[in-house]
Amino acid sequence: MKEDWKKSFNILMLAEFIAIAGFATSTPIVPLYLKEIGVSDPAALNWWTGLITSSSSLALAVFAPIWGSLADSYGRKLMLLRAMIGGCVLMGLLSLANSPWQILLLRTLQGCVTGTVAAATVMTASIVPQKEVGYRLGLLQMAVFLGNSVGPLFGGVITDYLGSRVNFLATSVLLAAAALLVARGVTEKFEPKPRTGSILKNAVPDFSIIAKNSSLASLFLVIFAVQLASAVVAPILPLIVMDMRGADATGVGSLSGLIIGASSIAGAIAAALIGKVSMRVGYGRTLFICIMGALAFYLPQGFVRTPYELLALRIGSGIFLGGTMPSVNALIASLCDKNKQGSTYGLSSSVSSMGMAVGPALGALVANAAGYPAVFFTTSAVLGLTGIAVGKAVRVKKAKAIEALVESASNGTKP
Secondary structure (H helix, E strand, O other): OOOHHHHHHHHHHHHHHHHHHHHHOOOOOHHHHHHHOOOOOHHHHHHHHHHHHHHHHHHHHHHHHHHHHHHHHHOHHHHHHHHHHHHHHHHHHHOOOOOHHHHHHHHHHHHHHOOHHHHHHHHHHHHOOHHHHHHHHHHHHHHHHHHHHHHHHHHHHHHHHHOHHHHHHHHHHHHHHHHHHHHHHOOOOOOOOOOOOOHHHHOOOOOHHHHHOHHHHHHHHHHHHHHHHHHHHHHHHHHHHHHHHOOOOOOHHHHHHHHHHHHHHHHHHHHHHHHHHHHHHOHHHHHHHHHHHHHHHHHHHHHOOOHHHHHHHHHHHHHHHOOHHHHHHHHHHHHOOHHHHHHHHHHHHHHHHHHHHHHHHHHHHHHHHHOHHHHHHHHHHHHHHHHHHHHHHHHHHHHHHHHHHHHHHHOOOOO
16 A cells, blocks of 8 residues: 555654653663662762763664664564563663662663664665655654653653652553554565575674765764764763752752753754755755754853753754754665665664763763863864864765766766
8 A cells, every 4th residue: 555654654653752752761860860779979970870871872882783684684673673672671670770780781781682763763764765765764853852852851750759760660661552553553564685594694784884885984973973972961961950950959850851851852843844854955964054053052051050051052952963863864765775774774873872882981081070061062072073074075075066067068968
């Protein structure tokens, strides 16, 4: 049926929203959970927060290419269900943790078996017609941002009123609901690539994708830089808010959730709008504008002194960061082999996770060495360097296009 893909995509988008909202309920409360179980020293709190967040992202970076390769051989829907169900089990177990080491272990295992965004991105790229890819990936990114906006606020309120352990149980329930939606409502017309033998052989990532396509390799570097910049601040944001509030530490979870949630809502709206118009403007040019816009709002965050000033600037940076990934993913979809989408987006997710792994560790290191304002200045430096590189690449591409046009005109041929 002609419209089957639309029904599957809409259910997929809803399920991903629920899954991300579930995962994001724990975003503002991990440092608070650590305090609850006995980690009180500020330096230790920064260190454990950075280590736990980084370990999960690092594990995801290692396993994402493996799951992506298996998706090409055994199905994209199966991989999405694996990520959601695995997350459901592990987030439930987090409610039973009694030490930082237990949290670290469970979050690391979570990184090994989850990765719903990459799985949903691959599935979207495979079921949506090529002319709709940019728009639909923008809508999917909107669902991710909306999940990231609702989740922290939901999690912050639950933590303030019911405690951190109930928060993790709520996450588990939401992931179970998302998995049920995918299992019952998403249809996949899957044609596997030729298998080479055992599951282990099919799980070997295809790194030749990067070697054979320099444009993809460049996009992966951009993904790493953008995700690193985004992740430097996020895990320690509750501690920054706590520092701004001083002696009045009441409602820190809710306020942190509000700041993270508002930024994500802004990113969600931007992702949908930019996904719609970026094809006309040009994905490369859109990417450059978004990175530089994010820089303009990140730099002043190092000078604010109240949570509400920070809230306003985080909304601005969220708008521009929201437009980066739809543009990058649309460029990847236009460059990669249809039969290797799982492997390609698996590698993309791996690079993204590496950025998310390095970011929190860098943020904790900078915060301990130079204070919280320096964390925002570090992020600004990363965005600035990335923006310069993207801008240069866009100018080179434009110059080559003009040269080709002039050459075809001089030869009397159509461009």
